[in-house]
Amino acid sequence: MDAQMLGGALQGFECDKDMLIDILTQRSNAQRQMIAEAYQSMYGRNLVGDLKEQLSSHFKDVMVGLMYPPPLYDAHELWHAMKGAGTDENCLIEILASRTSGEIFQLREAYCLQYSSNLQEDIYSETSGHFRDTLMNLVQGTREEGYENPAMAAQDAMVLWEACQQRTGEHKTLLQMILCNKSYPQLWLVFQEFKTISGQDLVDAINDCYDGYFQELIVAIVRCVQDKASYFAYKLYNAIHDFGFHNKTVIRILIARSEIDLLTIRKRYKERYGKSLFHDIRNFASGHYKKALLALCAGDMEDY
Incomplete structure (x- = not known):
């Protein structure tokens, strides 16, 4: 039925964009894959191809992005x-x-x-x-899973602290080896030990000591360990406010996190910045593009 509705929306005289939003933003990714198959067998056409052909600009990016596994x-x-x-x-x-x-x-x-x-x-x-x-x-995706070793955490925290003092190539390598390979629970312990040793949060210490993309990447890893939803809330806020609405970032996070932790991201956003994500998107985007983002974001009543 969805495939048939989409066929009507895409192949009519004028593309029914509201219908596309109503269907594609309200289905899970697994359901969208099934809809694409049904569409192909019904019309002998590729749904992603038709979306690309009929739509344009950022609205197209959202609708097509939703179709990828x-x-x-x-x-x-x-x-x-x-x-x-x-x-x-x-x-x-x-x-x-x-x-x-x-x-x-x-x-x-x-x-x-x-x-x-x-x-x-x-x-x-x-x-x-x-x-x-x-x-x-x-x-390489070789991060350890779930394992904790308090004695090792104190040792790693010392290595991180030294890396923030010395800043040599060798120390940078040790810093990234710890942050890329240790499990999240282990890194939690390491960060607490680091604070005890240095009296400083690791993010602040890294910001003080390093710069450029290396620093941004290391900080991103630390933020994701501390609270992934807060990291994405921070990225969204920056994308909306600091870059004059950086569309690519907003679209990517909303689509990629929609079935993982978008509810928590919205919660963190509101707690941290006082305004809801829904409110900020509504103020900065427009047209069907705005409608699609808001449908994905699915605001609460208090967000309207």
């Missing part, structure tokens, strides 16, 4: 962050700092299948220095 959506974003002139380092940081080892394995596979290219090799050729080393470590 999550690993392929991440792969698509990474590919576009690196191809062409210049590299979108912020996209690389946001995705690779926040995904689990399992998610990284799946997006690497999707990247290879979709683009006949190796993600590690592409990152290696598009980035440099300790920023590159850290990304290469993350993309």
Whole structure:
């Protein structure tokens, strides 16, 4: 039925964008994959192809983005962050700092299948220095799972503290090795030990000692360990307020997190910034693009 409604919406005299929003933003990703199959067998046409043909600009980015399975959506974003002139380092940081080892394995596979290219090799050729080393470590997806060792945590905290004092290449390597490979519960302990030793939060210490994309990436990893939903709330707030509405970032986070932790992200956003995410999107976006983002964001009554 959804496929039939979409067919009518896309193949009529004028594209019914409201119908597209009503259906595609209110279904799970798994349901959207089934709708795409039904659409293909019903019309002998590719739904993503038709969406690309009929829509334009940021509205198209939202509707088409919703149709990708999550690993392929991440792969698509990474590919576009690196191809062409210049590299979108912020996209690389946001995705690779926040995904689990399992998610990284799946997006690497999707990247290879979709683009006949190796993600590690592409990152290696598009980035440099300790920023590159850290990304290469993350993309291997070798983070330990769930294991805690308090004695080791004190030792690692000392290494991090020294890395913030010394700032040599060797210390940068040790810093990123700990942050990319230790489990989240272990890193929690490390961060607490760090605070005891230095009297400082690790994010503040890193901001004081390092700069550039290496610093941004390391801080992103630490923020994701501390509270992933707060990290995304912070990224959304910056994208909406500091960059004059950075559409790509807003779209990417809303789509990628919609079935994971978007409710928690919305909660953190409201707690931290006083206004709801719904309110801010409504004030900064317009047209069907705004409608699609708000439908994804699904505001509470108090947000209206």
